[in-house]
Amino acid sequence: MKPPESKTLRRELASIVGDDFVLTSLPDRLAYNADCWPRGIILSRGRQLHRHQPAAIVQPRNEHEVLGVVQWARRTGTPIVPYGAGSGVCGGTLADGDGVVVDLKRLKAIVDTNAEDMTMRVESGIIGMNMEVELQRRGLTLGHFPSSLYCSSVGGYLAGRSAGQYSSRYGKIEDMVASMRVVTGAGEAIETGPAAHASRPRHLVADSGPDLTQLFVGSEGTLGIITESTLRISKLPTTRLYRGFQFRDIPAALEAIREMMQLGLRPAVVRLYDEFDSLLARRKSGGGSQSLRAKALTAKLGEVAMDVLPVPVASELKGRLSGVSKAVLGRILGQPLTLNALIDVLPADCLLVVGFEGESPIVDNEADIAFDLLGRHGIDLGREPGEHWLQHRMDVSYKQSPMFDAGAFVDTMEVSTTWSNLTRLYEGVRRALAPHVLVMAHFSHVYPEGSSIYFTFAGFGADTDETLRRYEATWRTGLDAVRKAGASVAHHHGVGISKAGFTAHDHPGGRPLFQALKQTFDPDGILNPGKVWGDAEGTETWP
Amino acid sequence: MKRKTKVARAFYDKRTLPQPHAELWPDDAAQLREAMHDVGGPRALLGDGQHVRTPILGDRGFEVIRTEHCRRIISVDRESKLVRVEAGIRWGDLQTELAERGLSLERYRLYPASATLGGLFGRFNGIHRELWDGDLRTGCVAMTACGSGADYRYLAAPRKASGPDLRWLYIGTEGAYGAILDATIVAWSPSGARLLTWRPERFGQAAAIVNDAWDLGLRPSWTTWTGYKTAPDELLMAFHGPDRLVDVAVNTLRTRHDVPCEVLGGAEVATRRAELEAAHPDRRSLATANRTVHAIFSTRDLAAAMDSLPASVESVHIGTWTRHHAHAFVRYARGKTLSELPTRVSSRALDVRPIVDDEAVHWPHSAQTLKTLLDPDRRLAAGP
Numbered sequence: 001m002k003p004p005e006s007k008t009l010r011r012e013l014a015s016i017v018g019d020d021f022v023l024t025s026l027p028d029r030l031a032y033n034a035d036c037w038p039r040g041i042i043l044s045r046g047r048q049l050h051r052h053q054p055a056a057i058v059q060p061r062n063e064h065e066v067l068g069v070v071q072w073a074r075r076t077g078t079p080i081v082p083y084g085a086g087s088g089v090c091g092g093t094l095a096d097g098d099g100v101v102v103d104l105k106r107l108k109a110i111v112d113t114n115a116e117d118m119t120m121r122v123e124s125g126i127i128g129m130n131m132e133v134e135l136q137r138r139g140l141t142l143g144h145f146p147s148s149l150y151c152s153s154v155g156g157y158l159a160g161r162s163a164g165q166y167s168s169r170y171g172k173i174e175d176m177v178a179s180m181r182v183v184t185g186a187g188e189a190i191e192t193g194p195a196a197h198a199s200r201p202r203h204l205v206a207d208s209g210p211d212l213t214q215l216f217v218g219s220e221g222t223l224g225i226i227t228e229s230t231l232r233i234s235k236l237p238t239t240r241l242y243r244g245f246q247f248r249d250i251p252a253a254l255e256a257i258r259e260m261m262q263l264g265l266r267p268a269v270v271r272l273y274d275e276f277d278s279l280l281a282r283r284k285s286g287g288g289s290q291s292l293r294a295k296a297l298t299a300k301l302g303e304v305a306m307d308v309l310p311v312p313v314a315s316e317l318k319g320r321l322s323g324v325s326k327a328v329l330g331r332i333l334g335q336p337l338t339l340n341a342l343i344d345v346l347p348a349d350c351l352l353v354v355g356f357e358g359e360s361p362i363v364d365n366e367a368d369i370a371f372d373l374l375g376r377h378g379i380d381l382g383r384e385p386g387e388h389w390l391q392h393r394m395d396v397s398y399k400q401s402p403m404f405d406a407g408a409f410v411d412t413m414e415v416s417t418t419w420s421n422l423t424r425l426y427e428g429v430r431r432a433l434a435p436h437v438l439v440m441a442h443f444s445h446v447y448p449e450g451s452s453i454y455f456t457f458a459g460f461g462a463d464t465d466e467t468l469r470r471y472e473a474t475w476r477t478g479l480d481a482v483r484k485a486g487a488s489v490a491h492h493h494g495v496g497i498s499k500a501g502f503t504a505h506d507h508p509g510g511r512p513l514f515q516a517l518k519q520t521f522d523p524d525g526i527l528n529p530g531k532v533w534g535d536a537e538g539t540e541t542w543p
Numbered sequence: 544m545k546r547k548t549k550v551a552r553a554f555y556d557k558r559t560l561p562q563p564h565a566e567l568w569p570d571d572a573a574q575l576r577e578a579m580h581d582v583g584g585p586r587a588l589l590g591d592g593q594h595v596r597t598p599i600l601g602d603r604g605f606e607v608i609r610t611e612h613c614r615r616i617i618s619v620d621r622e623s624k625l626v627r628v629e630a631g632i633r634w635g636d637l638q639t640e641l642a643e644r645g646l647s648l649e650r651y652r653l654y655p656a657s658a659t660l661g662g663l664f665g666r667f668n669g670i671h672r673e674l675w676d677g678d679l680r681t682g683c684v685a686m687t688a689c690g691s692g693a694d695y696r697y698l699a700a701p702r703k704a705s706g707p708d709l710r711w712l713y714i715g716t717e718g719a720y721g722a723i724l725d726a727t728i729v730a731w732s733p734s735g736a737r738l739l740t741w742r743p744e745r746f747g748q749a750a751a752i753v754n755d756a757w758d759l760g761l762r763p764s765w766t767t768w769t770g771y772k773t774a775p776d777e778l779l780m781a782f783h784g785p786d787r788l789v790d791v792a793v794n795t796l797r798t799r800h801d802v803p804c805e806v807l808g809g810a811e812v813a814t815r816r817a818e819l820e821a822a823h824p825d826r827r828s829l830a831t832a833n834r835t836v837h838a839i840f841s842t843r844d845l846a847a848a849m850d851s852l853p854a855s856v857e858s859v860h861i862g863t864w865t866r867h868h869a870h871a872f873v874r875y876a877r878g879k880t881l882s883e884l885p886t887r888v889s890s891r892a893l894d895v896r897p898i899v900d901d902e903a904v905h906w907p908h909s910a911q912t913l914k915t916l917l918d919p920d921r922r923l924a925a926g927p
Contacts, residue, residue, distance in 0.1 A: 114843055116842060116843035117841045117842040117843035117844075117866070117867050117868070118757075118842075118866050118867055119841075119867060160704060161702075161703070161704035162704075163702070163704075167702075170674070171674035171675075172702050172704075174702075174708075175673065175674035175681075176674070177671070178670070178671055178673070178867070179671065184909075190907075190909075193670060193671050194669065194670060194839075194893040194894055195841075195893070207667070207669075207894070207896070207904060207905050208599070208667055208717070208904045208905065208906050208907075208910060209716065209719075209906060209907050209909065209910030209913075210711050210712055210714075210715060210716050210720075210910065210913070211668065211671060211711050211714065211715045212909070213671045214671070214707070214708045214710075214711040214714075215707045215708070215709075215711050215712070216707070217707070217708070218704055218705075218706055218707050218708060219706065219707045220706070222706075223707070232673055232866075232867055234758075235758045237760070258622070262624055262731070262732065263734070263784065263785055264650065264731065264734065264783065264784045264785075265784075265785075265788075266675075266760075266762070358759070358760035359758075359759045359760055361791060361795060362759055362760055362761060362788075362791055362792060362795060363760060365787060365788055365791045366788055369785050369787060369788060414704075416700045416701050416702060416703065417700045417701075418620060418622075418623035418625060418684075418699060418700065418701070419622050419623040419624075420620050420622040420623045421623075445701075445702070447701040447702065448624060448729055448731075449623045449624060449625050449684055449701055449729050450623055450684075450700060450701040451701070452701070452702075486698075487700055488698055488700035488701075488703040488705060489705055490703060490704040490705040491701075491702060491703065491704055492702075492704050493704060494704050494705075494706075495704070495705055495706050499705070502705075503705050503706050505698070505705075506697075506698045506700070506703050506705035506706075507695070507696075507697065507698070507705065507706070507709055508694075508695070508696040508698070509692075509693045509694050509695040509696060510695055510697075510709045512692055512693075512917075513695060513709045513712055513917070514706065514707065514709065515916075516712075516913055516916040516917050517707065517709075517712075517913070519912070519916055520909050520912040520913050520916065521909065532706040532707075533706065
């Protein structure tokens with residue numbers, strides 16, 4: 001079925017959400033042309049602004065209006081794309097010319113907070129920071145602190161299985177959610193599980209069948225639109241103990257972290273930087289976000305090179321690196337193999353930032369045990385590195401990196417595996433990406449059974465087309481290396497478009513199961529088409 | 544694979560389950576897969592048969608696939624502390640076999656020792672899991688399942704964000720869509736253990752201790768409470784970890800709560816655990832099963848629900864108790880065979896069902912559609 005013409009579309013949508021909340025102007029559609037997927041930034045820099053402009057954006061104010069939009073989409077055969085705050089980095093909220101974006105920012109209420117059972121009921125469009133400020137005012141916390149906290153929504157966290165910086169203590173969002181209210185693509189509003197907050201009678205909740213909470217978490221809007229959720233919260237901790245440790249290399253540090261986690265200790269924060277990332281972490285304010293790292297990379301790459309290169313070479317380069325120009329970036333990032341080889345011989349150590357939060361005297365003892373253990377494997381650097389990280393952990397730059405202006409790109413890839421496979425994964429991905437991009441990594445979400453690795457890579461192309469080619473080749477090569485290592489291709493950024501060709505790797509034999517879910521909850525295929533599961537494993541090209 | 548047409552009637556009678564036409568006894572996961580793909584049926588999966596609900600099986604005749612011989616430990620990854628094991632192994636046997644290998648499952652909540660791993664995963668769960676609650680579902684890192692089509696394998700890697708977690712089409716769905724062949728779960732090295740036995744005079748004191756422990760950031764491996772009329776109130780909390788840490792936990796709690804408390808340590812904790820798991824109330828074969836109701840309450844409603852229990856209730860056993868919810872097994876006095884709690888109690892519950900639950904099951908429309916798509920020939924007897 002062909003979606004309605006623009007005037008009809010606008011009129012019909014306005015009858016559901018009101019005229020003020022149907023956006024069809026070119027500037028509005030341009031604003032939704034890209035999320036935070038770096039490929040979108042490359043395309044925008046290259047003036048390719050047409051690929052993902054939606055036909056319209058609607059901003060419903062409640063579940064009833066969301067239902068109206070879904071039913072309209074079913075009737076007209078129009079693809080619809082749920083949108084939280086647009087901070088996703090995998091293209092999960094991108095539409096195409098026919099699609100309508102359903103922006104949930106008006107669903108921003110905290111419906112209820114209950115300290116008796118430590119749960120809260122919240123609408124999906126609320127920004128994480130606004131919610132956390134309100135919770136902390138009451139001495140409570142969700143414990144979910146992604147570096148995008150100021151510009152990301154609760155619905156987005158749930159849709160993409162997000163993780164915050166304190167995941168080792170509080171878990172990922174799928175560990176915090178008790179139930180959700182979802183409008184499915186079949187045009188029904190359902191509660192995915194029983195919740196004391198839900199005003200609906202208990203008997204309306206199914207007493208058989210799958211646990212829909214886990215099936216809708218991480219579905220990225222392909223099965224339904226999350227409108228509300230019940231989340232488990234905690235008391236705000238009163239004691240924070242942070243420390244830095246230095247290790248001679250990655251395996252030594254990982255051994256110490258593994259031992260700590262398998263004792264059952266629950267640090268709030270564990271961030272281990274590899275040799276190059278450690279250099280950057282020490283040089284910049286904080287060790288956190290992708291944007292920050294990109295900025296630091298730009299500003300400090302020359303400085304780092306000066307530190308590690310032989311003096312004559314450094315002298316020659318010094319003048320050229322005085323400003324970050326396209327030529328300089330091209331020179332540096334255009335020879336990634338050399339640069340990565342250089343990193344391999346860096347006379348650097350690895351930095352670990354570890355933090356414990358909770359109540360005295362329990363947390364003091366837990367931290368003491370951990371710090372003693374880590375000190376036996378590495379060198380205790382004292383409180384400063386940890387407290388420095390704590391102070392600057394949210395220093396995120398919301399400006400697009402100047403590197404993109406200069407024809408370069410920076411992106412991150414978060415993958416996970418078991419402890420016994422972790423070094424193999426780290427080395428395999430680094431080796432595979434080395435000819436394409438400069439690559440560094442940190443390990444930041446750890447569990448008794450394994451860890452995630454957060455790779456950051458930077459590359460360069462002479463023009464938009466070459467940059468895009470290299471960017472796509474980098475992703476394909478990187479994910480293929482993850483696949484070969486037997487690790488998961490996504491730990492907390494979700495799949496979107498960028499990894500859709502590799503989802504089957506994490507779920508061998510899962511395609512017919514996903515298709516069954518799709519036919520059940522989105523029988524017309526209107527919800528976020530083309531996301532999460534690609535058409536064929538590892539072969540398709542991005543739209 | 545052994546096929547028995549003469550089945551042990553006592554097994555089914557004891558569990559108030561219908562008699563099958565025949566039993567298939569696969570020796571391992573490969574034979575279980577064969578039995579699932581073999582044209583025939585309808586067939587139902589059965590481990591120890593303690594949790595399957597009669598209405599789930601429907602009234603068609605069926606054969607049963609008994610999974611208890613599928614009990615191999617497939618692999619142990621000592622570095623990652625991960626154990627991959629066939630789903631027919633009993634929970635008690637798994638703990639024993641891992642203990643022989645120097646590993647422990649002491650940090651999981653209490654489950655019936657005779658239940659199979661597949662049964663514990665496959666049974667319907669009224670509420671979603673939560674972090675640090677000792678739930679096996681949280682400790683499951685990978686899983687292999689098979690339906691009428693190809694196997695599904697959920698990759699062994701922590702906390703993936705690669706789309707919906709498709710394991711949940713098999714976890715909690717009572718064998719309606721397929722069989723769990725094996726699971727990979729987190730194990731631990733044995734550690735320091737302390738068991739606190741509190742004897743509160745009032746239920747409110749017990750609730751205050753539990754809530755306080757969680758608010759302090761303590762995570763008991765398991766917590767139970769037994770009390771009401773015939774039994775004196777007893778709150779048990781087990782902690783595992785480095786000795787210094789569990790001692791701090793114990794001392795902190797004891798200092799903050801003026802309630803009589805005894806502390807056990809070491810092997811005594813394991814012994815007590817084994818006793819409690821052997822007598823776990825969540826089993827259809829228990830003599831008291833037909834007068835026991837399993838109810839899950841939010842902690843906001845728990846005290847009020849306890850206050851509202853009718854006079855015919857003999858005892859209450861809370862088998863799992865976290866900061867957010869509690870699983871209560873409410874046992875009526877002998878001669879009382881109530882199948883439901885009074886409305887004033889059940890309306891407060893997140894989920895409630897008798898242990899021997901023979902009432903009709905409501906299958907939501909989505910579950911029925913999934914059944915049609917995933918088991919189009921209805922070869923699995925369970926489900927809508």
